[in-house]
Amino acid sequence: MKIALICPNLGNYRRSSDAMPPLAMAVLAARCGQHPYVFYDDRVETIPESLDADLVALSVETFTAHRAYQLADAFRHEGKIVVMGGYHPTFLPEEALQHADAVVRGDAEGLWEQLLLDAGRGKPRRVYQNAGLPGLAGVRFERGIFAGKRYAPMELVQYGRGCRFVCDFCSIHRFYGNELRMRPADELRAELQSLDRKRLLFFVDDNLFSGEASLQALLALLRPLKLRWACQISIDVAREPALLDQLAEAGCRYVLIGFESLEPANLRQMKKRWNHVSGDYLRVARNLHQRGIGIYGTFVFGYDHDTPDTIRRSLDFALEARLEIANFNPLTPTPGSLLYERLRDEHRLLSPHWWIDPQYRYGDPIFIPRGMPADTLAQACFEAKKQFYVWSSITRRVLLGDQPFSWFNLLTASTANLISRREVYRKQGRVLGA
Numbered sequence: 001m002k003i004a005l006i007c008p009n010l011g012n013y014r015r016s017s018d019a020m021p022p023l024a025m026a027v028l029a030a031r032c033g034q035h036p037y038v039f040y041d042d043r044v045e046t047i048p049e050s051l052d053a054d055l056v057a058l059s060v061e062t063f064t065a066h067r068a069y070q071l072a073d074a075f076r077h078e079g080k081i082v083v084m085g086g087y088h089p090t091f092l093p094e095e096a097l098q099h100a101d102a103v104v105r106g107d108a109e110g111l112w113e114q115l116l117l118d119a120g121r122g123k124p125r126r127v128y129q130n131a132g133l134p135g136l137a138g139v140r141f142e143r144g145i146f147a148g149k150r151y152a153p154m155e156l157v158q159y160g161r162g163c164r165f166v167c168d169f170c171s172i173h174r175f176y177g178n179e180l181r182m183r184p185a186d187e188l189r190a191e192l193q194s195l196d197r198k199r200l201l202f203f204v205d206d207n208l209f210s211g212e213a214s215l216q217a218l219l220a221l222l223r224p225l226k227l228r229w230a231c232q233i234s235i236d237v238a239r240e241p242a243l244l245d246q247l248a249e250a251g252c253r254y255v256l257i258g259f260e261s262l263e264p265a266n267l268r269q270m271k272k273r274w275n276h277v278s279g280d281y282l283r284v285a286r287n288l289h290q291r292g293i294g295i296y297g298t299f300v301f302g303y304d305h306d307t308p309d310t311i312r313r314s315l316d317f318a319l320e321a322r323l324e325i326a327n328f329n330p331l332t333p334t335p336g337s338l339l340y341e342r343l344r345d346e347h348r349l350l351s352p353h354w355w356i357d358p359q360y361r362y363g364d365p366i367f368i369p370r371g372m373p374a375d376t377l378a379q380a381c382f383e384a385k386k387q388f389y390v391w392s393s394i395t396r397r398v399l400l401g402d403q404p405f406s407w408f409n410l411l412t413a414s415t416a417n418l419i420s421r422r423e424v425y426r427k428q429g430r431v432l433g434a
């Protein structure tokens with residue numbers, strides 16, 4: 001059975017050099033067994049109109065669902081078996097099954113092999129789902145599938161799955177369940193030693209601070225390897241200056257932190273009150289910068305205590321803190337999150353299936369906020385992004401930042417700013433699937 005693995009884009013267009021290699025596809029490739037496979041990334045290359053494959057597997061997120069469904073319909077029309085996995089089909093299997101023959105819910109390991117076996121016999125089930133959460137021993141990634149494709153110069157790695165928190169807008173918990181699972185240290189060490197040391201590593205874990213003991217164990221493993229890496233991490237890691245020292249000593253160069261909001265009432269509503277346990281945001285930023293760690297700060301707007309003024313003040317903070325990168329996003333209710341269910345139940349969604357609504361454009365308001373008109377929310381977020389990436393801001397934040405000087409950090413921050421500046425304009429207003 002010939003297999004085609006496909007990572008769909010937001011629409012039928014290609015991106016240039018900022019896409020990250022999709023690690024989920026490397027999981028599937030490593031488990032295709034005897035079956036020959038090809039991999040196409042719709043974000044960086046054109047998918048041939050006719051595929052030499054018997055089975056097509058698509059990894060689908062909410063923003064790529066429309067495009068994935070279009071591709072799936074065309075492949076099924078040609079008589080191919082179409083399979084979908086990832087966040088969106090996990091939360092909305094019935095919707096995905098209108099375009100696919102089978103859906104894999106949650107972790108693919110084990111289920112993917114069973115599906116291939118069933119499909120080979122001509123009898124794939126409609127839904128594949130694990131009864132419990134499989135351990136992460138033996139998780140493998142076939143990174144050879146990324147060779148020759150134009151990706152950002154990064155190596156993606158994974159330490160564990162799951163998060164300790166349950167933020168209102170996030171669906172991680174529902175996808176990965178209540179347990180935190182870590183990969184065995186010896187397997188991770190061997191994998192890290194095999195990667196290109198010149199590249200920045202990026203831990204795809206949704207929150208690398210899975211707990212003090214497991215983070216310490218990872219840092220102890222990383223320290224002697226002398227790698228440079230980035231990660232997504234919860235802000236409570238900054239509570240202990242000694243832990244920040246250890247992060248820096250282990251090679252951490254960038255962290256993505258969800259600051260989300262400056263308003264305590266909003267943090268309470270999003271179940272992220274703990275975001276202030278490390279004290280003042282400005283002090284957190286300084287503590288990270290002093291250790292040579294750059295910051296990608298993310299903010300969401302549209303909670304009940306947000307107004308145009310809270311968006312402006314967040315932008316002011318991001319500029320004052322000289323965050324290397326920042327994103328100012330309107331709150332996006334995605335299936336699988338508590339937020340989506342709450343807004344749906346309160347009849348505040350402007351389009352309950354916005355991801356397949358042909359009228360929806362990237363950046364459009366999705367729900368009715370309480371503190372300002374929906375259009376004002378969308379426009380104020382777009383303005384904040386534009387202001388953050390004006391040339392004078394980039395120069396001040398990147399060239400005159402408060403970090404100890406490092407060529408590596410300077411180059412990566414400059415490149416990331418150029419890419420982010422371009423992306424602000426490229427995505428806005430784009431019709432999903434087009």
Ligand code: SF4
Pocket residue numbers: 163164165166167170171172173206207234258
């Ligand atoms: S800390 Fe991050 S990954 Fe964890 S639940 Fe909150 S938003 Fe999701």
